[in-house]
Structure formats: structure tokens, C-alpha cells
Amino acid sequence: MVNVAIFDYGAGNIFSLKNSLEKIGATVNVITNFDDENIHSGLLLPGVGNFDPAMNGIRNFSKIQFKEYVGNMPVLGICLGMEMFFGKSEEGKEKGLNVIDGEVIVLPSGMKVPHMGWNNLEIKKPGKILEGVANGSWAYFVHSYRVKPNSNDVITAESDYGIKVPAVVEHDNFFGTQFHPEKSSIVGKIMLENFLKECKK
Amino acid sequence: MTLTKRIIPCLDVKNGRVVKGLNFESIKDAGDPVELAEKYSSEGADELVFLDITASDEQRKTIKDLVRKVASVIDIPFTVGGGVKSLEDARNILLNGADKVGINTGAIKNPKVITELMELFGRQCVVIAIDAKRNYHTDDSKNIFIENDKQFWFEVFIYGGKEGTGIDVIQWVKDAEELGAGEILLTSIDKDGTKDGYDILLTKNVVNSVTIPVIASGGCGKPDDMINVFKESNVDAALAASIFHYETHGVNGVKSYLKDRNISVRL
Numbered sequence: 424m425v426n427v428a429i430f431d432y433g434a435g436n437i438f439s440l441k442n443s444l445e446k447i448g449a450t451v452n453v454i455t456n457f458d459d460e461n462i463h464s465g466l467l468l469p470g471v472g473n474f475d476p477a478m479n480g481i482r483n484f485s486k487i488q489f490k491e492y493v494g495n496m497p498v499l500g501i502c503l504g505m506e507m508f509f510g511k512s513e514e515g516k517e518k519g520l521n522v523i524d525g526e527v528i529v530l531p532s533g534m535k536v537p538h539m540g541w542n543n544l545e546i547k548k549p550g551k552i553l554e555g556v557a558n559g560s561w562a563y564f565v566h567s568y569r570v571k572p573n574s575n576d577v578i579t580a581e582s583d584y585g586i587k588v589p590a591v592v593e594h595d596n597f598f599g600t601q602f603h604p605e606k607s608s609i610v611g612k613i614m615l616e617n618f619l620k621e622c623k624k
Numbered sequence: 625m626t627l628t629k630r631i632i633p634c635l636d637v638k639n640g641r642v643v644k645g646l647n648f649e650s651i652k653d654a655g656d657p658v659e660l661a662e663k664y665s666s667e668g669a670d671e672l673v674f675l676d677i678t679a680s681d682e683q684r685k686t687i688k689d690l691v692r693k694v695a696s697v698i699d700i701p702f703t704v705g706g707g708v709k710s711l712e713d714a715r716n717i718l719l720n721g722a723d724k725v726g727i728n729t730g731a732i733k734n735p736k737v738i739t740e741l742m743e744l745f746g747r748q749c750v751v752i753a754i755d756a757k758r759n760y761h762t763d764d765s766k767n768i769f770i771e772n773d774k775q776f777w778f779e780v781f782i783y784g785g786k787e788g789t790g791i792d793v794i795q796w797v798k799d800a801e802e803l804g805a806g807e808i809l810l811t812s813i814d815k816d817g818t819k820d821g822y823d824i825l826l827t828k829n830v831v832n833s834v835t836i837p838v839i840a841s842g843g844c845g846k847p848d849d850m851i852n853v854f855k856e857s858n859v860d861a862a863l864a865a866s867i868f869h870y871e872t873h874g875v876n877g878v879k880s881y882l883k884d885r886n887i888s889v890r891l
Contacts, residue, residue, distance in 0.1 A: 435745045438721035442696050471718075473746050503746070532835075537748050537806055539837045540860065541628045541670055541890040561628075561890045563701060565723075565748040565806075583626050606701045606723065608665075 425622050426450045427465040432480035435471025440501070443605040447616050456485040457492035465622030466493060470502025470566075470603055474527075475515035477503055482517075489520055497596045497621040498522075499552075502566055505592065505599025514568055523594045525572035534585045537567045542582045542590075542602075544610075550579030550593045552600070552617050560610045562590065562602035569601065596621075628888045629854050630670040630861035631879055632839060633868045635660055637706075638677050640690065644866055654869040658693045664868065665698040667875040670890060672698065673726065673809070673839075673863060675753075676706030677784065688720050695721025705753050705809070709733070711740050718745055726809055728753040729782040732789055732796075735803055742804025747836075752805040755781040756793045756826055757813040767794040769825060778826055785813045793826070794833050801834045808834060809863070812842035819845025819866070821852055828857035839863050847873060847881045854887050 427444060429437055431453045441451045444467075452463065468481075481489055500508050509519045512527035519527070530536050546558045562582070569588045572578060580591040582601070592599040598618060604611035635642045635657055642654040654660070661672055674694070676687050691704055704717045705726025714725040714737075731738055731752055741750045759779040762768050766777035778793035797808055810830050812823035820843050827840045837860040840853045844864035853859055867873050873881075879889045 435749060436695075436718050436721055436723050438692070438719070439695050439699075439723070442721070443699060471746060471749070473743065476744070535835055535837055535860065537836070538627065539748065539807065540630050542626065564627075565701070567747060585626075603701075606699065608699050611699060 424448065424450055425465065425619050426452070426463050427467060427619070427622055428452045428454045428463040429467045429469055430481065431455050431469070432472050432477040434473070434476060435469075437469045437471065440467065440469050440605040443612065443615055444619070447612060447619065449619055455480070457487040457489065458485050461492055461496075463496070465497045465499070465618065468498065468500040468504030468507060470504050472503055473514065474503065474506065474512045475517045478507060478515065478517040478519065481507070481520070490522070493596070495596050497598065497618065499618045500597065500599040501603060501605070502601060505601060506568055506570055508592070508597055508599055509570055509572070512568060522597050523572055523577055523592065523599075524574065525570060527568050528571050529568055530566075530584070530588075531586055537565055538584045538588065539565045542584065544580045544582060544590055546580045548579055550591060551621055552591055552593060552598050552614050553579055554617050555613050556610060561607070562600075562604070562610060563606040564602045566601055570599070626888070628670070628890045629882070630839070631850070631875065631882070631889060632671045632673055632861050632863040633664045633669050633875060634673045634675060634841065634863045634865045636675050636677050636865065637690065642869070643677070644869055657690060658697060660869075661694045661702070662697040664875055665700050668879055668891065669700060669875045671700055671861070672702040674702065674704045674706075675726070676704070678707070688716055691717055691720040691722050703751050703809070705751065711737060711744070714741055714745075718749060724749050724751045724807070726751040726753040728755065731800065732780065732782050732791065735799070738800060738803040738805055742806070747804055747806035750805050751807045751809050752797070752800040753809040753811070754793060754796065755785045755811050755813050756823075757781050757785070757788070759788070766792045767829070769829070771825060781813055794829060797830050797834050801836050805836060807836055808838045810838055810840060815843030816841075818843050821845070821849040822862070824853060824856045827853055827859050831858050837861065847878045850878070850882060851885050851887060854882075
């Protein structure tokens with residue numbers, strides 16, 4: 424049994440993520456600040472909401488700050504949650520968590536935005552989250568922004584949407600998916616299981 | 625490879641059961657929504673749409689439980705619409721496990737709810753559902769189309785297709801996008817129930833008027849209808865109900881058929 428927390432910024436569907444994690448054996452607590460004792464082996468930043476309100480939710484309601492709470496604990500950021508790992512976003516004015524160097528920029532014009540639907544993962548290099556995931560696997564995306572890391576080394580998978588969209592990033596204990604694993608059928612389940620494996624270590 | 629076309633089964637839910645009207649007449653029971661959702665999801669549906677057509681607000685309150693039950697059995701995205709009037713209605717649906725909320729009449733009556741929803745939940749949650757019907761009384765303020773020598777425009781209808789609004793569909797989709805919509809669910813009243821194929825003219829023109837994704841709906845009677853709408857317009861998704869409900873074609877069967885004919889789908 425592994426105990427993980429989902430941070431709820433108060434905006435949108437986290438029920439599906441919680442449910443997906445519980446189905447694969449996790450105990451899940453939903454938290455709205457970092458002040459209670461950290462009894463968790465992993466944290467998830469869900470992919471619903473808007474950049475500024477979500478950052479304010481993370482920053483303004485806790486005495487203890489994100490980095491201090493997390494330490495070396497594995498963190499999975501999904502969609503907006505992954506975007507928050509970076510320094511700043513064109514979606515808002517607030518500073519990001521800045522645990523991965525880079526920024527978040529709007530998808531290029533000329534393509535439909537949001538990028539919504541099932542797209543292939545082009546695996547660039549092995550990663551912990553991608554273990555057992557075949558190149559070309561389908562994942563469900565719904566986003567209007569993309570991450571632009573300073574170093575391409577953190578990108579383990581991309582997706583083609585006119586341009587190459589970073590789909591999975593890994594850096595130290597921070598894991599991010601631009602798509603929604605909890606909405607990506609069996610492939611998504613494998614990735615959530617991989618994350619829980621990291622949490623157990 | 626790139627983004628695939630989405631195939632979306634639609635479940636019309638009345639008093640907790642999936643129903644389907646045949647040629648607008650007898651409403652036929654098509655099964656339990658949770659069971660059907662699980663079945664479609666495992667058969668390879670790309671998304672699901674639930675439209676609550678329950679008559680009274682009182683009975684509609686059960687939608688919350690239904691959303692929860694559906695969310696616990698599927699691992700693909702789903703949209704819930706029908707009777708959504710306010711931010712509170714939408715919140716109730718999203719916080720219980722739906723990924724997107726469809727608004728139709730509620731958005732026409734109070735367009736600023738689109739912006740409020742977008743700001744709180746993000747654009748991707750906000751699906752504007754539009755029921756469109758040809759109106760042959762033309763005037764200069766409308767986007768006029770010609771088919772079989774007849775001139776007409778597409779009018780937005782509300783209250784389940786019962787009431788015309790005088791609003792031009794082409795204008796409304798542009799306004800809705802501007803206000804914060806993330807997707808358009810476009811149903812042709814002219815085609816709905818005919819099994820005659822999607823309204824290509826309507827779909828193509830709506831797709832070309834916005835930069836957000838569009839779902840075509842109304843008129844699908846066979847997989848070839850989906851092929852037509854995908855080939856003739858740059859629409860992103862095709863929604864259908866009856867072809868999936870009665871096992872004439874499984875979701876997977878439809879998608880294989882499309883793939884064999886060079887439509888990019890997830891299989």
C-alpha cells in the first residue's frame with residue numbers, strides 16, 4: 424500500500440485521478456495546503472484549472488512551502504500540474520514552482536487550440552514513467568500551452584501537433600505529463616503504476 | 625502521426641436510463657448508463673457524451689450520482705450536458721467526475737457564464753452545445769447559404785430544439801469562442817434522427833469559423849456517414865448514438881472500418 428496526496432486547487436475534476444489511483448492500490452488523500460504533517464510518499468498536481476489561480480492555491484494557503492514539503496518525494500504533475508513545474512507561463516502572471524528550468528508558452532497559431540484528443544507518444548529516451556509503454560502509444564491531451572524546458576534532456580517523450588510538443592518530462596523527483604494519464608485508458612494506467620512504484624522506493 | 629479523429633458515443637439520459645427516440649416518436653429504453661459507459665469505454669470509444677434530457681429540475685438532481693458512478697468505471701474523458709444553467713450546475717458536474725460540461729440554452733440566456741466557467745475551470749472544460757436548424761426566411765444580417773436553389777441561414781434553437789432564437793449559428797460560434805468556449809458540440813436538427821448522414825454544409829462552415837475543436841452530431845446512421853463528414857470537413861470528432869446502442873456496429877467495428885478507409889483513429 425502506498426499513500427499519496429493530490430493537491431486540490433479547487434477547480435475541476437480530480438475525482439477521476441483519485442479513482443484511477445485507488446483502483447491500482449494507492450491510498451489517496453486530497454490536500455489543499457502543505458501545513459499538515461506529510462504522511463505521503465508521493466504528491467500529484469492535477470491538470471485542471473488555470474495557471475494563476477492554481478499557483479495561488481499552492482502558494483497562499485500554507486505556511487510551509489511546496490519545495491520544503493516535497494523534499495525528495497516523487498511528484499507527478501499532470502497537464503497544468505506539469506506546467507507549474509516551470510518558472511513562468513504565458514497563461515498567467517504568477518511565478519511557477521521553478522523546479523525545472525524553462526517556461527510555458529502558448530501553442531502556435533495555425534493549429535486548433537486547445538490541442539484536444541488522442542495523440543501518439545514519440546519516446547525520446549527511457550524514463551521511469553514510461554517503463555513498459557510502447558513507442559507510438561496513444562494518450563489523451565487537452566491543453567492550450569506547452570512547456571519549453573531550457574534543456575531538452577528533461578524531455579522523455581514528445582507528441583506531434585504541427586510542432587513537437589513535450590509530452591513527458593522527468594527531472595530528479597519531478598515527473599510531468601502534458602496529457603492526462605487518468606483519461607488515457609490502459610496506457611495511462613501503466614504510467615500511474617510506474618509513478619506509484621517510484622513512490623514506494 | 626498526429627491527432628486522431630474522435631469517435632464519441634452519446635447517451636441521452638432520462639430519469640437515470642439511456643433512451644433513444646426513434647424518428648422523434650416513441651422513446652425506447654436503451655439501457656443502463658453506467659453499464660453502457662463501461663462497455664463503450666472498453667470497446668475503444670475516444671470520449672463519451674451524456675445529455676440529460678430529464679424533464680424536471682427536481683429529477684435532474686440525480687445526475688450528480690450518475691456522474692460519479694460513470695467516472696468510477698471509465699478511464700476516458702466524458703462530457704455531461706443538459707439543463708446546465710449556472711456556474712453552480714457546471715461545478716456540480718465537474719467536481720463529481722466529469723471532464724467537460726456542455727451548455728446550450730444556459731449559454732444563450734446568459735453568455736457570460738461561458739467566461740466565468742473558463743476562468744475558473746479552464747477553457748477545455750467548456751463545451752458549447754448548439755442545436756442548429758435551417759431558416760428559409762433570410763435577411764442581410766445573417767450568413768446566407770444556398771442549397772438546391774434555396775437560400776437559408778442556420779438558426780440556433782434552444783430548449784431541446786423547441787424554440788428558435790433568431791441567432792445565427794455562424795455568429796454564435798464565433799462569439800462563444802471569444803467568450804471562452806473550448807469546444808463546440810454541433811447538432812443538426814434537420815438531420816437528427818434521419819440516419820441520413822451529418823449536415824456537411826453546416827459542419828464545414830462552423831469548423832471554418834472557429835479555431836477550437838468541433839464535434840459533428842445529428843444524422844449518423846452508418847460508419848460511412850462518419851467518413852463523409854471527416855473527408856468533407858475538418859471536423860475533429862463525430863458523435864453518434866443509435867449505431868452504437870443496438871449493436872449494429874460496435875465502437876471498435878466502426879473505428880476499424882474508418883481506419884481501413886484512411887481516417888486517422890485510435891485503435
